[in-house]
């Protein structure tokens with residue numbers, strides 16, 4: 001696969017893996033990808049890989065891929081081992097939305113961080129922003145609404161909720177960073 005046009009390839013792969021078995025997850029993923037497209041003005045040449053990562057970030061939920069049950073790791077391993085995807089794409093999926101904190105709670109921290117290094121911080125922030133401003137049906141939400149939705153869906157004692165609580169300061173910092181970059185671009189555009 002050449003490095004151009006990864007977004008279309010990723011959309012097709014994600015659709016194959018999610019549309020039939022997990023239609024709601026597929027709707028979410030399409031919403032996250034739409035957010036990634038909206039960040040094109042601040043991403044430049046990296047827009048393609050971010051859109052691709054948005055499509056692929058949750059493929060680890062696909063029934064045929066579940067291995068450890070930790071979807072960022074299962075998805076990234078599938079991309080690395082089965083699909084032979086670009087290493088940057090694997091890293092973005094492995095670490096999306098502060099996955100490292102949930103990995104710690106699942107005793108998978110060493111596996112995740114040994115197998116997959118982090119990607120550039122601004123791209124990690126951008127993917128986190130897209131995921132955390134998109135609801136489970138693909139709708140736009142504020143980060144605060146989305147975090148409340150996650151807590152309500154899983155319940156207060158769930159490992160996912162507890163991990164999100166630890167991740168919240170980092171997530172909100174990512175949202176602020178992306179919104180600031182968008183605002184700078186808009187001002188430059190009108191100035």
Ligand SMILES: [Fe+2]
Pocket residue numbers: 028032057058131
């Ligand atoms: Fe997501």
